[in-house]
Amino acid sequence: MKLSRITFGLVIAVATMMEVRADEAEVKRTEDVIYGRKYGMALTMDVFTPPQPNGRAVIFVVSGGFNSAHEAIKPEFLVRVLERGYTVFAVVHSSQPKFTIPEVMGDIHRAIRFIRFHAKDYGVDPERIGIMGSSAGGHLSLMSGTAGTEGDPQAADAVDRESSRVQAV
Numbered sequence: 001m002k003l004s005r006i007t008f009g010l011v012i013a014v015a016t017m018m019e020v021r022a023d024e025a026e027v028k029r030t031e032d033v034i035y036g037r038k039y040g041m042a043l044t045m046d047v048f049t050p051p052q053p054n055g056r057a058v059i060f061v062v063s064g065g066f067n068s069a070h071e072a073i074k075p076e077f078l079v080r081v082l083e084r085g086y087t088v089f090a091v092v093h094s095s096q097p098k099f100t101i102p103e104v105m106g107d108i109h110r111a112i113r114f115i116r117f118h119a120k121d122y123g124v125d126p127e128r129i130g131i132m133g134s135s136a137g138g139h140l141s142l143m144s145g146t147a148g149t150e151g152d153p154q155a156a157d158a159v160d161r162e163s164s165r166v167q168a169v
Helices: 005-024 079-083 101-117 136-147
Strands: 028-038 041-049 057-062 087-092 129-133
Touching: 028 101, 041 101, 057 101, 057 136, 087 101, 101 129, 101 136, 129 136
Parallel strands: 057 087, 057 129
Antiparallel strands: 028 041, 041 087
């Protein structure tokens, strides 16, 4: 039987999806972890813990067009990272047009600080945190890589005392 390129691509995609489903059974997913609050709204992330964690963290910024939603978390995008043992934090941020890009960056900084503060709880090294994303998530990841800041040692909230710098983008 001769397969066209499109048919072959669909076969590969379906095979990959089946592989993802099999891998997801081994990955622990903790949904809706609240990393902050903003104007009465919870800022959340899902945490994906691989079967054999390597102690390193990757933040996946869930964003397209600077809009973010829990429903946009696609575990199939995370399979290769999870296979390598990284614990993945899929971060959902506030969205445009209600919030500006600088306000969204504040959410990303808060998520990084939260992960660093709770690193021991998640079994990750607080000095080995990377960040990635696609579309607006990629843009926000690059911004985080160049605009991370030290924590405020005088902050009332212990999370805000942590650095928002990442070690890899």
